[in-house]
Amino acid sequence: MLLSGYIESLPRVFNRANGKEFDYVFNCGGETRYSQEDEVYRVRSYDLSMAVGREAAKRNVKCFVELSTGMVYRPDSVPRKETDKLKPWLKLAKWKLAAEEDLAKIEGLNLMVLRMAHVYGPYTSKFISTALCMARVYQFLGKEMKWLWKEDLRTNTVHVEDAVRSLWTAAEWYAKVPPPRKPVPVFNIVDHGNTCEFPSLHLSIALHESLSERRRGMRDFTCTNTPMFGGL
DSSP: OOOHHHHHHHHHHHOOTTSOOOSEEEEOOSOOOSSOOHHHHIIIIIHHHHHHHHHHHHTTOSEEEEEEEGGGBOOOSSOOOTTSOBOOOSHHHHHHHHHHHHHTTSTTOOEEEEEEOEEESTTOOSHHHHHHHHHHHHHHHTOOOOBSSOTTOBOOEEEHHHHHHHHHHHHHHHTTSSSOOSSOOEEEEOOSOOOBSSGGGOOOOSOOSSHHHHTTTTTTOOOOOOOBOOOO
16 A cells, blocks of 8 residues: 555645645656566556546546556567557556556546556656667767667657657547546557667667757667667
8 A cells, every 4th residue: 555644645746725626737757677477566556547547537637648668568570559459568567557547447537548658758758768878888988888689679659748749649639528538548659750769780879969850760770780680
């Protein structure tokens, strides 16, 4: 269970000085580290989603947006649509999917689910950012950076500014008609870059500064010696 002090603090998170309620609530929380135990994801992701969702339902929030992950889909060689078969391949994704399913059962919750690709850009610190930092170190040292996967493995991405814009756009769309929308709307949030692991066997080092170029994904990167070792 979540700590009782945390549960008790939830109303204060939702309370506003003017006594009104929030129109939209975005749950961007949860455990994002890989390879944790089930209990870690249950407490830090699933329980968090359920607690915040129940409070949002109690306050009749117009739209509660749950951020999930694209890793809930069964892996395949073609892009996954929102209606495709679900088969989480990580514990992180298993508990995100459990939260999606159980949030949909909360009476009065105006729920929408956004399944995110790998988010990159300013202040992001997960998979893509880690890979870029590692590549820059290897380039500086003049050493070979080895990868375990084939070069055509897709690593779907979305820029953080596009991800944030999608949250607000989706919430406004949800609220255009009297809630709730049934079935629960689910959208994949991903760019059109079709980013692979990584383009032409190279990692991006020289990032272009303009926003329009950054949003083109990992295709403009220049260069480190990065062989691929094939699938495991």
